[in-house]
Amino acid sequence: MDTARNASVPLYRRVYEIVVQRIVSGELRPGAMLPSETDLGAELGVSQGTARKALIELEQSGVIERRQGRGTFVATTTPESALFHFFRLRRTDGTQAIPEPLEETVRKRRGTAKEVAVLGCDKGSSVFEIARVRSIDGRLVSRETSILQARLFPGIGDRGPLPNALYTLYQQAYGFAVVRAEEKLRAVPASEAIASALEIAEGTPLMEVERRALDITGRVIEFRLSLYVTDDLSYNVTLK
Amino acid sequence: MDTARNASVPLYRRVYEIVVQRIVSGELRPGAMLPSETDLGAELGVSQGTARKALIELEQSGVIERRQGRGTFVATTTPESALFHFFRLRRTDGTQAIPEPLEETVRKRRGTAKEVAVLGCDKGSSVFEIARVRSIDGRLVSRETSILQARLFPGIGDRGPLPNALYTLYQQAYGFAVVRAEEKLRAVPASEAIASALEIAEGTPLMEVERRALDITGRVIEFRLSLYVTDDLSYNVTLK
DNA sequence: AAGTGGTCTAGACCACAAA
DNA sequence: TTGTGGTCTAGACCACTTT
Secondary structure, three states: OOOOOOOOOOHHHHHHHHHHHHHHOOOOOOOOEOOOHHHHHHHHOOOHHHHHHHHHHHHHOOOEEEEOOOEEEEOOOOHHHHHHHOOOEEEOOOOEOOOEEEEEEEEEEEOOHHHHHHHOOOOOOEEEEEEEEEEEOOEEEEEEEEEEEOOOOOOHHHOOOOOOOHHHHHHHHHOOOOOEEEEEEEEEEOOHHHHHHHOOOOOOEEEEEEEEEEOOOOOEEEEEEEEEOOOOEEEEEEEO | OOOOOOOOOOHHHHHHHHHHHHHHOOOOOOOOEOOOHHHHHHHHOOOHHHHHHHHHHHHHOOOEEEEOOOEEEEOOOOHHHHHHHOOOEEEOOOOEOOOEEEEEEEEEEEOOHHHHHHHOOOOOOEEEEEEEEEEEOOEEEEEEEEEEEOOOOOOHHHOOOOOOOHHHHHHHHHOOOOOEEEEEEEEEEOOHHHHHHHOOOOOOEEEEEEEEEEOOOOOEEEEEEEEEOOOOEEEEEEEO
């Protein structure tokens, strides 16, 4: 911890950034165990308490997971957590609904102006478009369209059927862990195309969710537009 | 800190609960200054570091606010923070929209079965129903219906026009601070009554938000059903 | 100058999980 | 038994705000 000048940035913050760098660089992969508080502190020349504070903040950011007696590990996006953490639909009785993918198309094309702006890539860049229709309890409930930078996800179109939880695939096959998502929700009428895809009447109210999925560094990994039929379902949020 | 037995609950957690009790009991009112870390620790017989940990968690819960050099204060629901913290609508360009109340009716009646269940009061209890229509940028955008236990909000119907930010009123006039809200969102068609109230076509897709507003102790203070026109607006959320 | 929260240290002990 | 995270202490010093 002696290379950087002070600049009034707290020591524990530097420790935080160093650990993030190790994860981003691939030195620490998802699921890997971190050094203990004592060892990390010794290695970086800070006290155990300072290393601990950094680890606690990393845990609160969702970057790592800590378990008493076991150790500290780089957070893993399991299929379950990825699917349910960012999937907010519940049945009206409050129970978790499990969405099953039914149809899926993947194609590569040039990104629209909005898409490249959101993804932060150059104008004219290629993107992958993953479109899926999903059902819950045997009823068609959603159409989702995910846009990815083609440069970051080579060959994602040649893998055959994609898993239910795309975020697990992003992490395991491409090393991008989604830790945050920003969403904009609106109520919109079903267009003719959507209505036929979801077998509902044209004009049926749908919940439109525009999502930006971000990695540790704040980069937009995926830009997704979802449409949900909320007859028997609701989108649940807690504000604090 | 010597009265309670250990029971494996951390000391800082007890400090946390003691401070919450002082706020709930009215001993510490919103805006009041708390003792310093050192004084609080000395008073309760714990170290400054332990008192500090409790205060940090209280701050993360939104119960208190801390400012270096100034002190620690019971969180105040200002009209601005109350209005914007739990009001998630933004214009499509992302700028904050300011909702203006247009019409307002307050009436007292028996709570429905669902209402008394949500509010946790006895069957047949009286409730206040506050219905409001709001506009943004001169356009009608929402109809909100808030349900309150009449027992907890005496005379709220006799105050004349209510302020834009109801949560500030709840806190300042009745001592209930809303610190958390749980919401269920759906897309629904406008009924005939709603359509005429909001001057839109019947069947127009609306965003329906069912909110439970909770105080520190987790009690439901208000049960609110809102309907929003999301033509030019979106409901913004960040998932972490 | 005095008082506050913010950072950092060094060490002790407890609770939990795995070998 | 060993190693991990979790709690708690006592004290030092820094940064910020107010008087």
